Amino acid sequence: MKTLSSLLLFAAALALTGAETLTVSRRGDDLSIKSPFPGGWTLTRTAGVGGPSRLFNFRSATLGKEGTKEFVVKGSSDDICPWNFNGTYIGANHGDFLASAVICSAPHDLSTRDCGSEWRDSKGKKFYVVRIESPSILWVLSENLSKEKDIWVFSRPAAGETLTHADGRVLKDFKVQFRQLRPQVRVVSRKYLADGKELADKTTVECGVFTVEEEYDIIATDAVLKHVTANPGKAVSFNAPGLDPVLTQKIVYTYYPDGSCLVEHRAKFHRDVRPNYMGFIQAGQMAKGRYAKHLYYIPKTKPFTCENEEWDFANMVDFTRPIKGSIYFSAKMFDDPKNLPDRFVQYLKDAPGQPDAGFVCGYSRLTGCTVPEQRAKNSRIALFLYKTHKSYPHALDNGKMRLIKAGQTFHCLAYRQYFDPAQGYYLNRQGDAYVMYVDFHAPVKGKVVPLPEKLRALRTTLLEKSPGVEYRRNEGSLLFDSTGKNGYCVLKFQ
Numbered sequence: 001m002k003t004l005s006s007l008l009l010f011a012a013a014l015a016l017t018g019a020e021t022l023t024v025s026r027r028g029d030d031l032s033i034k035s036p037f038p039g040g041w042t043l044t045r046t047a048g049v050g051g052p053s054r055l056f057n058f059r060s061a062t063l064g065k066e067g068t069k070e071f072v073v074k075g076s077s078d079d080i081c082p083w084n085f086n087g088t089y090i091g092a093n094h095g096d097f098l099a100s101a102v103i104c105s106a107p108h109d110l111s112t113r114d115c116g117s118e119w120r121d122s123k124g125k126k127f128y129v130v131r132i133e134s135p136s137i138l139w140v141l142s143e144n145l146s147k148e149k150d151i152w153v154f155s156r157p158a159a160g161e162t163l164t165h166a167d168g169r170v171l172k173d174f175k176v177q178f179r180q181l182r183p184q185v186r187v188v189s190r191k192y193l194a195d196g197k198e199l200a201d202k203t204t205v206e207c208g209v210f211t212v213e214e215e216y217d218i219i220a221t222d223a224v225l226k227h228v229t230a231n232p233g234k235a236v237s238f239n240a241p242g243l244d245p246v247l248t249q250k251i252v253y254t255y256y257p258d259g260s261c262l263v264e265h266r267a268k269f270h271r272d273v274r275p276n277y278m279g280f281i282q283a284g285q286m287a288k289g290r291y292a293k294h295l296y297y298i299p300k301t302k303p304f305t306c307e308n309e310e311w312d313f314a315n316m317v318d319f320t321r322p323i324k325g326s327i328y329f330s331a332k333m334f335d336d337p338k339n340l341p342d343r344f345v346q347y348l349k350d351a352p353g354q355p356d357a358g359f360v361c362g363y364s365r366l367t368g369c370t371v372p373e374q375r376a377k378n379s380r381i382a383l384f385l386y387k388t389h390k391s392y393p394h395a396l397d398n399g400k401m402r403l404i405k406a407g408q409t410f411h412c413l414a415y416r417q418y419f420d421p422a423q424g425y426y427l428n429r430q431g432d433a434y435v436m437y438v439d440f441h442a443p444v445k446g447k448v449v450p451l452p453e454k455l456r457a458l459r460t461t462l463l464e465k466s467p468g469v470e471y472r473r474n475e476g477s478l479l480f481d482s483t484g485k486n487g488y489c490v491l492k493f494q
């Protein structure tokens with residue numbers, strides 16, 4: 001396998017030979033990445049470090065051109081992925097939410113000197129103060145109730161309970177809410193690289209490829225509890241140096257001039273965990289604004305009923321339509337249970353004076369844990385679509401994976417991309433290959449897709465197509481026929 005640096009240099013050379021460049025501005029950890037968009041528009045993607053965890057995150061995507069007002073096509077405040085295991089979301093912007101806020105009806109009279117102190121409920125279960133939020137709110141973690149090595153289990157105080165200290169003090173008449181232990185990640189390193197070279201602060205450059213490399217530890221919650229009780233009377237950090245990590249994760253974000261960003265994860269577990277799911281990518285909905293239509297398209301799905309509502313994502317649905325409850329895309333909703341839907345496409349259409357715009361997030365079929373045969377072994381659910389219209393694709397889940405063992409590693413290559421729907425396809429780089437995704441939303445005969453110059457000397461390989469779709473390659477173009485009301489074809493160029 002080629003090294004990451006050699007792949008970046010290869011991609012940079014390909015980008016520059018096609019006269020495709022990014023304009024990247026860095027101000028501290030705030031980034032602006034500009035690239036051309038069809039019709040003379042400019043796509044500006046912003047990103048930066050923020051939130052309690054101080055990790056890299058996507059922010060917004062806008063389109064603009066000289067003489068027009070820039071407009072937002074997507075806002076992204078929480079599009080980086082946490083893990084979900086041992087009963088909690090953890091990592092990315094999340095801390096373990098099995099911490100509890102004890103909200104007292106009167107001042108509790110506790111202070112920092114009570115951090116680490118032990119309190120018991122009426123059944124003798126132990127709770128430890130981990131933070132004082134306000135004169136009437138304190139945070140607690142229960143004792144670790146797990147009987148298994150490595151895997152932690154915590155509980156909350158029950159409604160109507162009392163908590164009693166050994167010195168006779170009592171907490172009662174309280175409500176309980178969850179709180180996240182944040183930050184519970186420890187950043188190891190972060191680099192900003194333009195064509196493989198470090199990008200200095202307060203700098204604007206043109207480049208073929210821009211990458212952000214970030215590595216961080218996710219701290220084990222039982223290690224946090226031990227740290228709190230070992231330092232009584234102190235307000236401790238939940239990500240202090242020396243606390244045991246449950247896993248270490250390296251993420252490389254690679255931006256290209258074609259509107260894509262490849263997101264490559266490599267994670268290594270230091271502890272056993274009981275997984276719920278992991279996605280490696282997630283995405284909120286696009287910003288409709290003045291657009292008349294906001295459509296959601298998911299190939300390889302069948303029509304289904306959920307909460308007495310009919311849905312047909314393969315034929316595009318109105319994505320402003322309310323969702324009564326969250327939707328889990330399981331095998332009965334796939335064309336093929338062994339080939340899970342792997343890309344999730346949104347379209348904004350029909351706004352006066354604005355171009356149509358598409359956004360897709362998806363998984364690589366070429367490498368990592370999301371190649372079709374591997375993903376089918378790792379995950380039962382293809383997508384969790386939340387009632388807020390946020391998409392959570394699954395790469396692995398407890399429907400197929402009951403335990404992750406210490407020492408186990410995961411590699412995932414995913415992508416996000418903005419594109420012009422009128423082009424008829426989108427194209428992105430995955431390692432040392434290009435992958436083209438062509439979609440049809442009506443029958444076509446002899447549809448011509450001109451091949452970009454950079455693809456013409458490369459060999460074409462069919463990765464996947466739907467029944468009723470046929471293609472042939474000429475010297476400078478592809479010709480497609482599609483007999484159904486929807487169809488797709490995925491091609492690799494290498």
